[in-house]
Structure formats: C-alpha cells, structure tokens
Amino acid sequence: METHIAKRVEIVIEAPLERRLAEALNTAGVTGYTILPVLGGSGRSGKWSREGQVGRAGMVAFVCLIRPDRLDGLLDAAFTVVDKHIGVVSITDAQVLRAERF
Amino acid sequence: METHIAKRVEIVIEAPLERRLAEALNTAGVTGYTILPVLGGSGRSGKWSREGQVGRAGMVAFVCLIRPDRLDGLLDAAFTVVDKHIGVVSITDAQVLRAERF
Amino acid sequence: METHIAKRVEIVIEAPLERRLAEALNTAGVTGYTILPVLGGSGRSGKWSREGQVGRAGMVAFVCLIRPDRLDGLLDAAFTVVDKHIGVVSITDAQVLRAERF
Amino acid sequence: MNEILSLAGSNLVSPIILSFALGMAAALARSDLTIPEAVAKGMSIYLLFAIGFKGGVAVSAHGVDATLIMSLVAGLLLSFIMPLLAFAILRVLTGLTATDAAAVAAHYGSISIVTFVAATSVLQGRMIDAEGYMVAVAAVMEAPAILSALWLVARSGGSGRIEPGLMREILLNGSIVLLVGAFAIGAITGEKGLEEISAFIVSPFKGVLCLFLLDMGLIAGRGLRQSKGVLGAGAVGFAVLMPMIGSAIGLGLGMLVGLSLGGIVLLMVLAASASYIAVPAAMRVALPEANPAIYLTLSLGVTFPFNLTLGIPLYLAAAQIVTGG
Amino acid sequence: MNEILSLAGSNLVSPIILSFALGMAAALARSDLTIPEAVAKGMSIYLLFAIGFKGGVAVSAHGVDATLIMSLVAGLLLSFIMPLLAFAILRVLTGLTATDAAAVAAHYGSISIVTFVAATSVLQGRMIDAEGYMVAVAAVMEAPAILSALWLVARSGGSGRIEPGLMREILLNGSIVLLVGAFAIGAITGEKGLEEISAFIVSPFKGVLCLFLLDMGLIAGRGLRQSKGVLGAGAVGFAVLMPMIGSAIGLGLGMLVGLSLGGIVLLMVLAASASYIAVPAAMRVALPEANPAIYLTLSLGVTFPFNLTLGIPLYLAAAQIVTGG
Amino acid sequence: MNEILSLAGSNLVSPIILSFALGMAAALARSDLTIPEAVAKGMSIYLLFAIGFKGGVAVSAHGVDATLIMSLVAGLLLSFIMPLLAFAILRVLTGLTATDAAAVAAHYGSISIVTFVAATSVLQGRMIDAEGYMVAVAAVMEAPAILSALWLVARSGGSGRIEPGLMREILLNGSIVLLVGAFAIGAITGEKGLEEISAFIVSPFKGVLCLFLLDMGLIAGRGLRQSKGVLGAGAVGFAVLMPMIGSAIGLGLGMLVGLSLGGIVLLMVLAASASYIAVPAAMRVALPEANPAIYLTLSLGVTFPFNLTLGIPLYLAAAQIVTGG
Numbered sequence A, B, C: 001m002e003t004h005i006a007k008r009v010e011i012v013i014e015a016p017l018e019r020r021l022a023e024a025l026n027t028a029g030v031t032g033y034t035i036l037p038v039l040g041g042s043g044r045s046g047k048w049s050r051e052g053q054v055g056r057a058g059m060v061a062f063v064c065l066i067r068p069d070r071l072d073g074l075l076d077a078a079f080t081v082v083d084k085h086i087g088v089v090s091i092t093d094a095q096v097l098r099a100e101r102f
Numbered sequence D, E, F: 001m002n003e004i005l006s007l008a009g010s011n012l013v014s015p016i017i018l019s020f021a022l023g024m025a026a027a028l029a030r031s032d033l034t035i036p037e038a039v040a041k042g043m044s045i046y047l048l049f050a051i052g053f054k055g056g057v058a059v060s061a062h063g064v065d066a067t068l069i070m071s072l073v074a075g076l077l078l079s080f081i082m083p084l085l086a087f088a089i090l091r092v093l094t095g096l097t098a099t100d101a102a103a104v105a106a107h108y109g110s111i112s113i114v115t116f117v118a119a120t121s122v123l124q125g126r127m128i129d130a131e132g133y134m135v136a137v138a139a140v141m142e143a144p145a146i147l148s149a150l151w152l153v154a155r156s157g158g159s160g161r162i163e164p165g166l167m168r169e170i171l172l173n174g175s176i177v178l179l180v181g182a183f184a185i186g187a188i189t190g191e192k193g194l195e196e197i198s199a200f201i202v203s204p205f206k207g208v209l210c211l212f213l214l215d216m217g218l219i220a221g222r223g224l225r226q227s228k229g230v231l232g233a234g235a236v237g238f239a240v241l242m243p244m245i246g247s248a249i250g251l252g253l254g255m256l257v258g259l260s261l262g263g264i265v266l267l268m269v270l271a272a273s274a275s276y277i278a279v280p281a282a283m284r285v286a287l288p289e290a291n292p293a294i295y296l297t298l299s300l301g302v303t304f305p306f307n308l309t310l311g312i313p314l315y316l317a318a319a320q321i322v323t324g325g
C-alpha cells in the first residue's frame, strides 16, 4: 500500500491549556490532531495522577500527523503555548496512508 | 539489551468500528494490538470531544507492533475497514524487545 | 526550531505493576514518563477490555522520552519488571524540544 | 389555545426543561462545564433500567391486555414506515443527497428514550395514566427504521450494506437489551420487586433526569455551535415539521389500537422523537458516507429541544381535544 | 428438600439475581451493553462504604460481645487454611500446575464481598438478624489466603516472591481500607451517624446492587465466552464443590464460635465465596506465571453465579436444619 | 471555651469529617484506594447542582430582601481585597517569590464550595437558619480574587497576563455556571420544583458529601505526601492564620450587612476558605511560573482540613459570642 512521509508530533501539556494549544495549532493551519487522555506521570515538577481529581488537573497528549514541510510552523505555534508551561514535545518520522488529508 | 526491528502502526478510527477493525486484523493474522481511548480531536470533519457523550461517539486509537514483513497484510486489512470512514493511519519504525511475540 | 535526538520508549504493562515499574524507572534514574490509559487489547494471552472492570484489571502504557545514551539503563530497569509479565516494550527514534529536560 | 399555551408555559418552568436550557446556554456561551462521559453513560444506564423496570411492573400489575400486541405492531409499523415519509419530505424540502436523507430518515423513524421519559414525567405531573408496556413499544421502535433507511439507500443506487454482524449488532445494542431486560425483570418480580428497589429507581428518578438533560443540553449546544452553516432552512424546517407529522400518525394509530389518553400521547411522542444514540452509531457503520453533523444536529439540536419544550404539551393537547379526554 | 427448592426458587426471582442473569445473557449474546469502568468502580466504592458503615453501626448498637474476637480468629483461620485444602483438591481433580493451583486456591480462601452483600439481602428479606461485625470478619479474610498460596508455591519449588512492598500492598488494598474505614466510622458515629446518611447508604442500596450485579454478569459472561476451552470438567467441578466444602467448614466454625443463625450463614458464605477483585491483582504481582483466565473464570464465571443462585439458599437451609433455627 | 471545644469535638465525630480523615489516612499510608476521576467529578457536579438549587429555592420562598445586594457586594469586596492582604502577609511570613505569593493569595481570596457545604451541614445540624442566597455570594466570590492576584504580579513587574480569552474562561468556568444556573432554576421553580427532585438533591446529599470528602482526603493526603519539604513553617502558619483573619473580616462585614447568625457564619467560612478547583486551573494559564505544589498543598492540604475540623466550629462560636445569638 502506498504511504507518504510525515512527521508525528506528540505534545504532552497541562489540561488547562488544551483549548489554547488547539487554537494556536489552528492559527498555524494545523487542523488535524488527536487528543489522548493521560492518567498520570512524572517529571521535574514531580509525580501526579489523575485519580480522584475534581478540577481540570493533569495533562493531555496531543498527537499531530503533519507533512514534513509544515513541521516548523507547528512547532513554532506549539512553542508559544508550551513555552513557560509544564509539558514535553517530541517528533518522530512516520508514514501515513491517504496523504491528501495532511 | 537485544532489540528487533518492527513497525508501529497507529490507527485512529471511529469507535463504532472498533469491533470490525479488531476482526479484520484478526483475519489478517494480527492478534497483537492495544486500544487507547481518545478524548477528542480535530480533522476535516470538524472538532469533536468525548465529554458528556452517551452513545458510542468519538474515536479510539489502535496501536499495533508488527514484524516489518507483515506490515502490508496489516495495512490491507485495516484499509478495508478504515477506507470510507473517518480516521487516520500512521506507521513508524520501531524496535521491540522479545521479538518472538510479534 | 532546534531539536535534539532522543528515544521514545513505550511500555504496555499490566496495571497492578504500575507502581513497581515507576519505582524501577526511578531507581534507574528515569524520572520523566507519562502514563496513558489503555481501553483494551489483544495478545497471546487473549483479548481483554477495561469496560465494567472493578479491580485493577488491564494494562497501562508508559511513554518515556530519554537521551539515547540512557536507553540501556531504562530497558534494563523495565525488563526486571516486565520480564515474566504480560506486556510489550517498543522503542522509536525521536527528537525533542528543550533537551535539557531529558 | 390558551390552555395549550399555559400548558406549554408550565411545562417550560420545570427543573427538567430548565436544566436542559442551562446546559444549552452554557455550551453556547462556551463555558467549560462538562459532564464526564462515564457519568453521562452511567445516568443513561440508570434511566433505561428504571424506565424499563417500571414498565414491566406496570404490565405485571395490570396484566397483558388485548391492545398490547397491537401496540407493538403499531410501533413496528411506525418505525418501518416513517423513514420512507421522512425521506420523501427531505428530498422535497432540502438538497441533501440520498444517503444523507436516508440517514436522517432513520433517526426520525427510531425514537428518543429521553423524550419518552420526559413525556412520562409530564403525564405523571397531570395524573394521566398510561399503559406500562409503552416502554416495550419504545424498544421495538428503535431498530426497524435503520433497515428502512438502508433499503432506501440501496434503492437509490447507494452502497448501504447490511453486512453479516450488523443486524445482530443493531438488535442487541446496549440500550435495547437494557430496556427490554429491565422490562422483563420488572414484569417477573412485579410490585414486590419494585418495592425492594423503588428508593433507587423511583424516588431520585426526576433528579437524575435533570442532570442528564443538563448533559444533553451541553451536547446539543456544542453541536449547534460547531455545525453552524451546515444546515439550511429546509432541513431545520423538516426537524420541526416531521415530529408534528409523526405525532399525528401516532395519534391516529393510537386511537385505532385503542390506547388510553396517556398511551396515545406516549405513542405520539415516540413517533415524533428522533434517535441520537443508537441510530448514529449504526449509521457510522452502515452509511459511513452520510454526514454525522447533519443528522446529529437535526435530531439532537433541533427536534429534541422542540419536543421537550413545545412538542410534548402540544401532543398532549391535541390528544385531549381529539379523544375528548 | 422441597423447602430448599422453594427457597432457591424465590431467591432466583429477585431483581438482584435477575439483573445478574441479564448481564450474563447480554454478554453471551455479544450485546455491546457495557457499564463504564468508572461507574462500576464508583458502585463498588458505594457498596463497600455502605456495608462497612452499617456493620459498624450495628456493632456500636449491640455492643462488642465475646464472640467478636473469636469470629475474627475463625475468619483468619478459614482464610489461611482453606487454600491448603483447595490446593490439595485441585491437584487431585485437575491437571493444573502447582502455580496455577496455588493461585486458584488463594481466590477460594479469600472472599467475595458482593456475595456477602447478596446474602445479607436474602437474610434481611427473611427477617433473620446477623452480627454486624461479620463485615469485619469479611475484611480480615481478604488477605491471609494470599500468603498461604505463596507459601504453597514456595514449597513446590516455585518462584512466588513476597517482595518488600507486597505485604503492605495486600493489607492496604483499597477495598480492605474502605471496608474497615467505613466500619470504624459507623462504629464511632453510631445510629446518629446512620440517620444522617441512611437516605444514601440504606434506601437505594438494593437498587445499586442490581446495577452492580448487572455489571458482574456482563464481566462474568464475557469471561466465560472468551475462556471457552481453557477449563476442564475437573476445574469446573472444583468451583462448585469447593464452596460447599468451605461452607460446611464455615458452618462448623460458626457454631463453635457461637454465632447466631444469620452470622453462621454469613460465615458460610464468606468461606464459600471466592475473590475476584483483590486477589487477582495480587496474583499478577506475586505469581505472574499463573494464568489469569483460569482463576478468573472459576471464581467469577462459575463460583460466583453458583453462590448467588443456589449456594446462598442452600447454606441458609443447611444452617437452619443443623442449628434447628 | 469549653463549649467551643465540645462543639469542635461533636463536629469531629461526624461521618463527613471522619470520611475525610479516612481518605487522608489511606493516602498517607499509601493505600491504593482511589476514586475514579469521573466519579469524583460526577459527585462535585451533583453537589454544586444541589446546593445551588436549594439556595435558589430558599430565595424564592423568603423573597429577595434588602441585604441580598449588599451581601453580594460584600462578597465581591472580600474576594477582591483579601488577596492583597494575603499577599502582604505571605511576603512577611515566607520567602515566596512575588509570583508564588500572588498565586497563593488568589486561592485565599476565592472560596471552597465544599467547605461552604460542610458549614451548611453543621448549621443544619444545629437548627440554625441561613440566607439561601449565600450560595450566590459564594458564586460571586470565586473569580475576582484571580484578577487581584494578576494585578499584584503586574505591579511587582511580573508577567501575569490577562489574555483575551482568560476573563471569559474565568467567569464562565464550569463550577460558577453550574452553581449560578442551578440557583436560577431553584429560584424559578421554587418549592414545587424542589418537591419534584428533593429525593435526589436533599435526602442523599450528606451521604454523597461523605464519599466526596473521602476523595478530598485522598487527594489532600497524596498531595501532602508528595510535597514534603516544599513548604516552610511560615507558609504553613499562613495557611492557618489567613482563614482566621479572613473569617474575622467576614464576621465584621456580615454584621455590617445585617445577615442572620447563619448567614454571618457562612460569609466567615467563605472568607476563610481557599479555592482548590477553579483557581488552580486559572493559575496554570495565567501564572504558569507559580509552583502548583505550593498553592495546592496550602489550600487543600492545610487550610481545607483546618476549616473542616476546627475552623467551622470556631467561626460559629465566634459569631455566636459576637452577635450574642
């Protein structure tokens, strides 16, 4: 099956910033992403867990598949939001089916 | 530690098709996969969120680790289900421990 | 944007072992990881689903981004826990922003 | 007329309707108020269990009378036939493709159990009894409309496919199984069973319904906000017209079958209401080319609030006038 | 005998049992009915809190009598010793490995709190009082069986390991802490505390239990469907035989200790029931080589429904005959 | 003094407080007891809906009296001004940065609705009436403190930014919308509405509150365990001192406004309590440099338990002495 080169960007970011990151991506022309829930984790700011939380606590994970030439725009957009916040950004080489969608 | 080459296939697909995709993978001989919940997302068919949903709304993410030579069979099988539906398929090069399992 | 080479390790492991894996990673000096919930899956030990479960059933997924030179330590640590248990470990090449965090 | 208005007015000032309005307003104002998916599903399981159980107890108490079978048949007929009518109207009023029109039609042939529950509440508030087995009628009306819609697509040369697993999946979908199962449990254990668990399924019922409608309002409002521009005036008109046509047919059939005033109203409500849980999921499998934004917005964003606020009092008034009850 | 049958029959026609049957039937028919994990966990927290609290209140009301300590000791003994017995029987009846047999044995030495709750309901329905502290006995019986199983494996040359954190993890697992904690709160706040929250923990209790058993039925049915072929006749026979043996020992110990009729029945039920929440999780940590499909299917797929439907009335009848009560 | 102690003592022996203590103990002992996120959120939605609704009904019953507007203004003032005071105290007592101090101050100007609910329970237990609209006062106090804190940071040369969407987000956050919305529904539907759903929102209320406080205890305990060493004695001292200062101001303002004894106590509790849901989320957006471990530990780990156990009876006693009530 024919596949096309793409980048898979994974952004783990604090839940209260979810709307902002979505808007920043939108503004940068990135309209395709998937948001995964996160149960808990550990990092420089310590351990946390979603269990029993009432507020908008914890992190969520954005996964974006994107054409390689659009990566920089995405990262710039993401960086304005992630910058001072708790969160990590990683990029992986990937291939996608149906390239016209990205 | 010794690792072995594999492919990591990620299929984000509508929840009502979960059973069908699982069956298609099975028929293609892919019996190892992990299903992750998805909170929400955005794509050509707009934004959506799982919150408050009562029905079988939204997407789920299948993650399959597979020997490279079995990739095509997997993609063919997945494609019969994903084809006309909302959803994305991406493939990444990976390494696995305990290759005998894949 | 400047990125740095890293490894993305994904460990799908039984939920009752979550604490132990976290401790093993800690001991190996890996303090950054994210835990994703898993809805269900299939493998050599059959199919399973989280739905309706009361106990600590099912799997969770650990995602660790790590400097390549620390990979072996991580895998050794993970292996002591995953070893006899149900679970899979995969590694992908990745890039990260803000390398000082890893 | 005055009476209808005052009825509608007093209907509007109920915690149930206002909770829905609150949810809708919050979503339209883009508040981040949300109800977790698991809690929403939990409430819907509670409501289906309670309404099914109480229906079964009612049947066990008053016995199976001659009209039961006829009511079930009437429900089946309604569910099979209304999609054809809805499809024809949609093709006239809107520019929807055959596939989209068929998908919408399936929703209107099927039913909304929450609208049914809200109508039951209104009847209880007015001390109007209804046949307990109307719950069973609701259950049989869930699925047939899907088949009619697939037939409509096939006839238009489309590719709706009833593949092997689909029929079983439709008939054994969670809400039908729970509703029918709870009905059976209620019918078997009767008043004695009800007594044991009435503090759970009767007393707090209306309160749970409020929170559930808050959630429906949130989802409906979010849907409306996101689907701005998707729908033309024709489609929106359909979503108000079709319930009225459906309820009129329900009224006729209900009288023919010999239902009580309450039973007639419930049959009208079933005919008038549109599915937004079971049918959408089935459509994603069977008619993936149909656009979910269209059918969900019409069913949940327009018809559901219409029935909840104006429809139910209207159908009740119509039934009272026609039956002289 | 006739009486036992009619007792069993009337037990079967309760909303609780029928809800379990509905869940099992839905799962076997492959309906997509499911209860969200969070809701299922929420209900189990509710049930543990309520049952613990009520037990504590009962103790605060009737005071601590001499048999309390002895009952706790009896429970501890049962939990420690039954795995040895179960292990021996399994080695005779089945071809399970020592590790698998030990893992199964751990489940049967421990208890199922839902079976206990269902038995309490049956007793209440027949106006038979029971000692409130039986809840505490249930709590002490949860964990010791795990230690016996690990000892059995070590003895067979296996590699069950009680590593540092494990003991604390077992003793402080959520269900034990909640049950014992709620028991303590009930004992401290007494009738006055109960009055404040009885509209929450007493009145709706049975209804919640119905939905919870619906979920248990769904899980048990799904488990049975997926583990077809895993179990031989010997293992299934064990899952029916062991509860009867356990209950007989419980009967003897209960009389020895001087429990009331209700208390004896509850001790029998505790002995007869098998864990499917706390012990499986512990086994995954301590005995990862043991096959979960075996112990879960036996405990949840066979023994749990057996106790729920036939076991409880049988144990009650036996206790009535033997004690002449 | 004796009376205060006995009041505090009897307050401590309530299922509500003991449930919180159980949760905290379980977390500190590292039990794996947890309440699913969805269930915790569901309970908080229930509590907000119920407390808002009942407040609205009370207003509809007793009418809007002259003090209502003044109470709302008093609440607004408290929420705007207390952060300034808190900030000043923090800068003296602790070595926190301006940003951290401002973030903490925002929490103490805002309110904890669960503390408010617990205080309502205590008043009810002592048959002390309070103005129903205190719920509305609680709602207006949620947000202003955030603005004061941002102003404090800006003044100190920091970079707290009130960007476009933030104000709307703060004012329309889920808990404010639900509380105010339910209040409005209660006010509109009045006693009649309450009657319809009181079996849901009144009777089981205290029981739900117990389980919710169990969860709060679990989270507070986990937070304390993980933030060992983050806080100095000064900060902890602040978390006990500030509620007392806040409540004293609340007492003065309440008397000035002319509230009843119950209303005064509730205003004191609002002033004394610190947010741990709405404000933390807003701080992550507006003041990301502030360390969440500091403000969450102080608010949820120290002030919340202090108010729950000692604070409420203390404020009640003070109000009784000062008003002679």
Ligand SMILES: Nc1ncnc2c1ncn2[C@@H]1O[C@H](COP(=O)(O)O)[C@@H](O)[C@H]1O
Binding pocket: A012, A040, A041, A042, A043, A044, A045, A046, A047, A048, A059, A085, A086, A087, A088, C031, C032, C033, C034, C035, C063, C064, C065, C066, C101, C102
């Ligand atoms: N190296 C890492 N790999 C994966 N996830 C991480 C890593 N570091 C941090 N995270 C995630 O990001 C959150 C915040 O990290 P930090 O800002 O380092 O406290 C953590 O709780 C994890 O969920």
Ligand SMILES: Nc1ncnc2c1ncn2[C@@H]1O[C@H](COP(=O)(O)O)[C@@H](O)[C@H]1O
Binding pocket: A031, A032, A033, A034, A035, A063, A064, A065, A066, A101, A102, B012, B040, B041, B042, B043, B044, B045, B046, B047, B048, B059, B085, B086, B087, B088
């Ligand atoms: N580029 C993308 N990257 C990641 N996920 C995507 C992407 N495009 C679509 N998705 C996911 O697939 C769903 C459906 O996409 P679509 O068919 O484009 O509407 C979206 O809601 C996302 O969850």
Ligand SMILES: Nc1ncnc2c1ncn2[C@@H]1O[C@H](COP(=O)(O)O)[C@@H](O)[C@H]1O
Binding pocket: B031, B032, B033, B034, B035, B063, B064, B065, B066, B101, B102, C012, C040, C041, C042, C043, C044, C045, C046, C047, C048, C059, C085, C086, C087, C088
């Ligand atoms: N090839 C695979 N790809 C992705 N996930 C897998 C794979 N094999 C196993 N898993 C996950 O690991 C769990 C246990 O696998 P197993 O030990 O093979 O039964 C499965 O239920 C899946 O969630």
Ligand code: NA
Binding pocket: D107, D108, D109, D110, D111, D112, D246, D270, D271, D272, D273, D274, D275
């Ligand atoms: Na209809």
Ligand code: NA
Binding pocket: E082, E107, E108, E109, E110, E111, E112, E246, E270, E271, E272, E273, E274, E275
């Ligand atoms: Na046992």
Ligand code: NA
Binding pocket: F082, F107, F108, F109, F110, F111, F112, F246, F270, F271, F272, F273, F274, F275
């Ligand atoms: Na305050």
